[in-house]
Amino acid sequence: MIISNVDRYEEDMWIEIAKFLDGRSLVILAMTCKWFNRIMMEDSVWKYACLRDLQVPDPGKVAFKWIKLYAAAFDGSHTYMFRQQEKHIDWMRIGAFLFDSTAALLSESLIAPLRIPDEETTDRTLQLQGCCLLKNIKAGIWIADLQLVRCPVCDLDSCDGTMQTLDARHIELFLNEGYNNGSWDYDVLGSHNISKHADGASGGIFDIKHLKDQTTSDIFDLKSWVGKKNDWQPKAVVTLHAVAVNTNLQNNEGIQIKYQAMKAGKEGEVVAIRISQQLL
Incomplete structure (x- = not known):
């Protein structure tokens, strides 16, 4: 023709x-x-x-x-729709960012400069520095959401939800059979408690290669995006190679912070990451 x-x-x-x-x-x-x-x-x-x-x-x-x-990316799906739906309360889309390298820094501190941990155990770096290094990340587009989830240690319908989760996933995750048949799941990388009043619940995921980029530095300018002292609404920011969240907290006795990652099979690349903060 x-x-x-x-x-x-x-x-x-x-x-x-x-x-x-x-x-x-x-x-x-x-x-x-x-x-x-x-x-x-x-x-x-x-x-x-x-x-x-x-x-x-x-x-x-x-x-x-x-x-x-x-x-x-845009059909309204998120990770808690596939699993633990009974624990899920609410969520908001933060945005998308790129992993250009295969290493990530996960941190509960958003104060620059962030120090890349030495080759120590994850539990040790979490206790000493409040961050950990995660390797073998699947490069490409990642989508970040902020999730509000019921406290995992109770089953009360009246629970207002005391756990927030920075939830990031590779854009291809939902299209993989291994994820949909349940053979891929989250593993706990480590956790630790802050057993004193916490002003806020924060978490960030950073591409190591771009940790010192100008765009990434926007996350450390907390005044530009974190809520004022009496603003209890969650806030989030995404840049080209990083994402972060913060929620100001009222009087509390501390928080537990948990880091999780999902691999594409036992020896596969990391395709999803969670940083959760739960009130003690």
């Missing part, structure tokens, strides 16, 4: 128009006729939409079609 210059122009024109449409609008347009279906289902169209709406640069090669990655 010979395609006329007019057809070429129309196709290019509609691909440009598609760059201004959200996912729902793209699907609606694709359903109007076979011609629009072919154009709107182009992987390049969904790649542009995904990167635009997540506000991240191109991560390079991905294992799934971009329309599936878009759906996994």
